[in-house]
């Protein structure tokens with residue numbers, strides 16, 4: 179096929195053009211280079227033999243021929259040959275690699291990258307050849323596991339390497355023992371870095387999405403569908419790191435023997451976590467437990483992991499127990515306010531910060547508003563992170579002394595965790611999301627449905643949005659005709675109302691429908707875009723019919739229960755009506771015949787009216803109970819919740 183110039187990239191130090199289409203419909207790319215960039219002439223690479231095959235392609239041992247006027251050299255290199263990429267994406271991928279190469283220059287803990295080339299239509303990453311990997315070393319050991327001392331040593335090397343990449347805004351997303359390469363001094367280096375990250379937004383010819391987001395056994399919950407359940411963030415690598423450490427310690431790959439679908443179901447839906455071996459130094463155990471928090475904001479950062487590993491490295495194993503500088507029991511993952519210590523350590527307060535009391539997790543209302551609006555005037559810290567702070571609150575003379583973990587920083591009116599809306603909508607993603615961080619300079623990071631990674635911008639682009647929390651009832655707005663996610667309808671065709679059971683880090687709502695009876699494989703939970711729903715409560719339901727319909731949303735058993743009650747009452751009424759008619763007939767027949775009997779009938783009729791004393795008592799008791807409840811709970815909604823709970827239907 180005739181040549182076709184695709185791009186002459188002005189900023190990069192290489193140009194590339196597509197010239198020929200091969201049998202696989204992927205075109206051979208000829209690149210001219212000024213030699214200062216990462217581009218390597220494909221004729222300078224001679225593939226020798228394949229070292230292995232992974233989800234992202236094959237790794238080859240190769241020779242790189244370099245020649246100039248005064249020298250000629252041959253280097254042994256490793257070449258990662260990626261799966262074919264659609265030719266209209268070649269430019270985007272090359273640009274991303276170019277960016278990654280320039281960012282990785284000079285980093286110590288990551289595999290040394292030589293350059294990039296394209297061989298046989300496939301993109302190839304040329305890198306330093308290492309003698310082996312941690313995975314290879316494990317395979318040589320009995321039981322496939324490493325000594326704790328080595329695991330801690332490698333863990334420290336790797337955490338440092340990952341932190342270097344994170345400092346350049348690069349996520350690894352594919353941490354696993356076979357990608358931990360060992361150098362001549364037996365130090366672990368990150369190999370294969372950034373392949374899933376580079377391919378994150380690139381459409382692939384194959385629909386096997388999970389495989390290009392990472393290696394299933396090591397993937398975090400948000401990594402399976404970052405656009406839907408994401409975004410992926412630095413702490414996504416904490417999950418992969420935790421999996422790798424567990425494997426190094428046990429010799430068993432996480433979720434070993436499960437299919438890709440099973441793993442996805444186990445991690446994403448069932449929210450199960452890999453099992454952690456016992457007998458670890460408490461600090462290490464604590465940090466690894468934290469790596470498997472479902473919500474990535476609650477996981478430790480690489481700095482936290484590095485700190486824990488370093489502090490445990492000198493611990494000595496004695497008679498089945500750990501002694502050493504950090505010997506202590508594993509602290510609770512959740513602090514008193516319901517957040518993990520890792521969550522709380524992501525932001526530390528400074529004098530001058532505006533603060534307010536922190537809401538409990540998954541709540542839209544503050545539990546206690548000791549500090550509705552204050553300013554930090556003093557810090558009282560025993561360690562770097564934990565400690566009390568002095569807060570000046572308007573209207574109170576002396577500053578309050580409160581624990582830092584109970585406060586959240588408010589900058590330009592926003593605090594991490596707030597629900598926000600983009601003032602200028604972008605059709606590609608939901609306009610409503612959750613604020614993950616706000617810098618003191620006003621820079622913000624937000625999780626939105628439809629964006630793979632955190633959206634970055636400034637606070638001026640955002641406004642506050644309605645917040646949602648677990649337990650709330652929601653339904654699609656009536657003006658939404660084609661929702662982003664599937665949503666069930668009622669029998670009458672209108673959108674069903676469901677209850678939020680989980681809020682994802684991007685504001686995505688996982689909603690269950692207790693008012694619908696599900697059978698067999700029917701999905702019981704649905705996803706919702708927060709921009710497309712509205713909250714439903716007894717107070718917002720207009721009229722008694724709507725209020726009753728909302729009661730039905732609490733549980734599918736409400737309707738059958740009420741029908742049964744109705745039938746029972748009707749039967750009871752029918753029975754009494756029949757009895758009454760019979761008696762009046764008897765009364766008519768006996769009229770004038772037996773005066774003594776007349777008195778009896780009158781007496782009976784007077785006492786019962788049209789209901790028996792028993793039924794009258796039931797009704798009186800029910801009415802009294804209703805008033806009692808109304809008095810103590812205050813709203814019809816609370817009565818419904820309380821009563822249905824006591825009936826055991828919630």
Ligand SMILES: Nc1ncnc2c1ncn2[C@@H]1O[C@H](COP(=O)(O)OP(=O)(O)OP(=O)(O)O)[C@@H](O)[C@H]1O
Pocket residue numbers: 229230231232233234235236237256289305306307308309310311313352356357359369370392393
């Ligand atoms: N630079 C390198 N030097 C030496 N061996 C390497 C190098 N890079 C990778 N390998 C080895 O090549 C083998 C195959 O690697 P590859 O990365 O393709 O597989 P993987 O790690 O299982 O999958 P993935 O594609 O997810 O990284 C592994 O054993 C790995 O340790």
